[in-house]
Amino acid sequence: MTGELIPHNPELRLSDADRERVVGWLNTAVSEGRLTLVEFEERVDAVLRARTYGDVEPHLADLPVAAAVQPAREIVELRNVASNLKRRGRWAVPRRLVVRNKAGSVKLDFAEAVIQHPVVEIDLEVLAGSTELILPDGATADIDDVQMVAGSAKSKVPTSYDVPDGRPRFVVTGSQKAGSLKVRYRYRFWRWSW
Numbered sequence: 252m253t254g255e256l257i258p259h260n261p262e263l264r265l266s267d268a269d270r271e272r273v274v275g276w277l278n279t280a281v282s283e284g285r286l287t288l289v290e291f292e293e294r295v296d297a298v299l300r301a302r303t304y305g306d307v308e309p310h311l312a313d314l315p316v317a318a319a320v321q322p323a324r325e326i327v328e329l330r331n332v333a334s335n336l337k338r339r340g341r342w343a344v345p346r347r348l349v350v351r352n353k354a355g356s357v358k359l360d361f362a363e364a365v366i367q368h369p370v371v372e373i374d375l376e377v378l379a380g381s382t383e384l385i386l387p388d389g390a391t392a393d394i395d396d397v398q399m400v401a402g403s404a405k406s407k408v409p410t411s412y413d414v415p416d417g418r419p420r421f422v423v424t425g426s427q428k429a430g431s432l433k434v435r436y437r438y439r440f441w442r443w444s445w
Contacts (some may be wrong), residue, residue, distance in 0.1 A: 338358075351376045
């Protein structure tokens with residue numbers, strides 16, 4: 252691991268959700284063959300007993316989860332002109348994401364991202380381009396406050412009013428001009444056997 256779980260203050264106390272997230276990373280490591288079943292069980296036991304982020308760090312030190320365990324910043328601004336802007340895989344999602352794009356497409360895939368905040372705010376300022384947001388299963392999205400000019404907006408996910416609490420909620424605001432906004436879950440492909 253090239254970073255720490257919480258580099259600025261490893262003495263912060265873990266929440267139950269933090270422990271579950273770390274166990275998920277360990278589960279991925281054992282399924283990839285990076286840990287033996289015995290190592291996995293020992294590390295899970297230690298993580299479930301851990302009180303602080305510093306207590307957890309040694310159990311992740313030899314695993315490639317550095318990008319996933321970096322603390323999410325409060326605000327990140329992404330700027331782009333005449334090119335495509337993409338985020339996918341495991342990346343730390345900030346509480347507020349500001350997207351400024353002119354003459355290009357935006358594709359933000361949150362399906363495998365590390366989301367540490369219950370509400371993620373996305374402020375769009377997109378001109379002459381499309382925006383596609385791919386949310387993790389069960390997440391909700393509110394796009395009612397996006398100003399659309401000469402474009403279309405389509406959401407295939409429920410609003411926060413339709414789903415119980417506990418799932419990530421995305422609140423999208425700002426403007427989308429001369430382009431489309433699409434919010435959806437990841438596509439599912441079914442394999443047919445004859």
